[in-house]
Amino acid sequence: GEPKEGAAAPYNHIQNVVAVMSGKGGVGKSLVTGLLAAALSKKGYRVGILDADITGPSIPMLLGLHGPVEPGPVGLRPLQSRGGLKVMSMNFLLTNEDQPVIWRGPLIGKAITQLWGDVMWGDLDYLLVDLPPGTSDAALSTMQSLPVKGVVMVTTPQGLSAMIVRKAVHMTQAVGVPILGVVENMAYFICPDTGKQHFIFGPSHATEITLAASAPLMAQLPIDPNVAALCDAGHVEDVKLTEIEGLIE
Amino acid sequence: GEPKEGAAAPYNHIQNVVAVMSGKGGVGKSLVTGLLAAALSKKGYRVGILDADITGPSIPMLLGLHGPVEPGPVGLRPLQSRGGLKVMSMNFLLTNEDQPVIWRGPLIGKAITQLWGDVMWGDLDYLLVDLPPGTSDAALSTMQSLPVKGVVMVTTPQGLSAMIVRKAVHMTQAVGVPILGVVENMAYFICPDTGKQHFIFGPSHATEITLAASAPLMAQLPIDPNVAALCDAGHVEDVKLTEIEGLIE
Numbered sequence: 001g002e003p004k005e006g007a008a009a010p011y012n013h014i015q016n017v018v019a020v021m022s023g024k025g026g027v028g029k030s031l032v033t034g035l036l037a038a039a040l041s042k043k044g045y046r047v048g049i050l051d052a053d054i055t056g057p058s059i060p061m062l063l064g065l066h067g068p069v070e071p072g073p074v075g076l077r078p079l080q081s082r083g084g085l086k087v088m089s090m091n092f093l094l095t096n097e098d099q100p101v102i103w104r105g106p107l108i109g110k111a112i113t114q115l116w117g118d119v120m121w122g123d124l125d126y127l128l129v130d131l132p133p134g135t136s137d138a139a140l141s142t143m144q145s146l147p148v149k150g151v152v153m154v155t156t157p158q159g160l161s162a163m164i165v166r167k168a169v170h171m172t173q174a175v176g177v178p179i180l181g182v183v184e185n186m187a188y189f190i191c192p193d194t195g196k197q198h199f200i201f202g203p204s205h206a207t208e209i210t211l212a213a214s215a216p217l218m219a220q221l222p223i224d225p226n227v228a229a230l231c232d233a234g235h236v237e238d239v240k241l242t243e244i245e246g247l248i249e
Numbered sequence: 250g251e252p253k254e255g256a257a258a259p260y261n262h263i264q265n266v267v268a269v270m271s272g273k274g275g276v277g278k279s280l281v282t283g284l285l286a287a288a289l290s291k292k293g294y295r296v297g298i299l300d301a302d303i304t305g306p307s308i309p310m311l312l313g314l315h316g317p318v319e320p321g322p323v324g325l326r327p328l329q330s331r332g333g334l335k336v337m338s339m340n341f342l343l344t345n346e347d348q349p350v351i352w353r354g355p356l357i358g359k360a361i362t363q364l365w366g367d368v369m370w371g372d373l374d375y376l377l378v379d380l381p382p383g384t385s386d387a388a389l390s391t392m393q394s395l396p397v398k399g400v401v402m403v404t405t406p407q408g409l410s411a412m413i414v415r416k417a418v419h420m421t422q423a424v425g426v427p428i429l430g431v432v433e434n435m436a437y438f439i440c441p442d443t444g445k446q447h448f449i450f451g452p453s454h455a456t457e458i459t460l461a462a463s464a465p466l467m468a469q470l471p472i473d474p475n476v477a478a479l480c481d482a483g484h485v486e487d488v489k490l491t492e493i494e495g496l497i498e
């Protein structure tokens with residue numbers, strides 16, 4: 001649909017909006033969003049992250065960012081991460097981060113269009129949108145109200161994940177947005193004692209997604225305790241994985 | 250709120266409705282729902298599962314169940330698992346399980362009250378409701394339209410999970426439903442070669458949940474490749490974990 005014009009529209013010049021999606025929860029969408037944003041920023045691009053997970057926002061914690069946000073002349077000013085990413089999330093608007101946002105669909109949809117149109121993003125080469133699980137209000141409002149150029153699909157090896165991610169693939173195709181690529185996360189665990197790979201979540205079902213999406217497998221990320229530790233410490237920008245190069249194509 | 254009366258209400262006699270929730274996706278809510286239901290059924294209770302994850306239903310795959318469902322005189326007849334669990338899920342109503350359900354909030358809320366009131370559950374000691382991630386329509390409709398006696402909260406070790414699960418705890422408390430206990434999933438991985446425990450997702454933050462919820466830690470489940478394999482094979486009822494005893498208290 002036609003992107004809604006918010007108060008900050010004249011101030012914002014965003015070249016590419018890319019959504020990170022999966023349909024399934026806990027596969028690593030927020031992690032992949034953080035890794036992708038950090039890698040693009042290191043290459044010199046101006047990058048922002050819109051956390052569209054209104055009731056379960058993880059992006060602020062991954063980047064060690066906390067509210068409140070300052071109002072600007074035409075909209076809210078996004079926070080900036082240590083690496084220079086511009087970030088906006090529902091958690092920045094809460095007085096207490098433990099506070100639940102108990103909103104039904106229509107308010108969720110409205111919140112997303114406000115995080116797009118009423119935030120002073122400024123000049124960005126890329127705005128990454130971290131979508132929550134499901135194919136409901138958040139995903140629909142994002143696809144209908146933002147000029148999404150493409151979607152990165154995130155999955156994990158399990159057959160169960162593949163079944164649900166395929167639903168997200170079919171939704172994305174139904175709204176006519178291209179799928180740029182697929183990232184398989186938690187593909188294996190390397191035992192630090194033996195160096196052996198353990199396929200904890202079973203053999204990969206990523207081909208079921210790449211075929212359904214007609215999109216390439218961009219990367220297969222390992223389960224890495226250092227990644228979890230850096231995420232909990234708010235340092236996702238410091239994660240070093242050789243596979244991240246594959247994310248930037 | 251007052252439970253809505255569906256067509257099947259006169260036929261259904263359900264003693265206890267228990268919701269399995271987390272707020273965060275991918276922590277193992279569906280797995281815990283399946284384990285809890287199977288353990289209660291083995292003890293001789295009559296158990297049902299209502300899959301309230303309308304856009305991302307995992308329960309059917311964990312139990313190896315597929316639609317279609319048959320209509321009965323006063324409502325839809327639930328399917329039965331190999332272990333005798335009565336199960337109803339959105340996936341049974343789709344012509345193709347890859348099909349996304351692209352519904353906004355109001356339709357999701359309505360679907361949940363129909364899965365409650367228009368299904369011939371019959372006589373059950375326990376009906377477990379597997380909630381999707383988030384604190385939006387599905388959770389609200391469940392808490393407001395079903396007589397939920399209590400909630401089991403599921404988390405994983407990460408600080409990030411604990412922050413989001415605390416939101417679900419505060420939501421549950423806000424609607425006045427007791428929290429029966431907390432299950433921490435993916436607590437550690439035992440290397441098959443060395444027998445050593447690896448805390449892949451870091452040290453446990455479960456105490457942050459048990460304190461916020463004033464509820465006991467019911468179990469800490471390991472990451473077990475056999476569990477993932479049994480889930481993908483539709484045999485969650487065959488999962489053997491010594492920790493499951495703790496789930497039934």
Ligand SMILES: Nc1ncnc2c1ncn2[C@@H]1O[C@H](COP(=O)(O)OP(=O)(O)O)[C@@H](O)[C@H]1O
Pocket residue numbers: 022024025026027028029030031032058185186221222223224225227228229231232274275407409449450
């Ligand atoms: N490859 C990985 N290795 C280790 N931990 C991971 C990995 N991927 C994700 N995690 C952990 O799991 C958490 C959940 O991932 P997240 O990105 O929040 O998933 P989603 O956004 O899909 O719900 C992360 O915060 C991180 O702690």
Ligand SMILES: Nc1ncnc2c1ncn2[C@@H]1O[C@H](COP(=O)(O)OP(=O)(O)O)[C@@H](O)[C@H]1O
Pocket residue numbers: 025026158160200201271273274275276277278279280281307434435470471472473474476477478480481
């Ligand atoms: N303890 C575990 N060990 C191995 N695999 C697990 C474990 N818990 C969950 N899984 C895998 O992760 C998948 C996701 O869990 P699921 O129950 O669907 O999470 P949720 O319902 O919270 O999204 C399961 O299907 C299973 O394959």
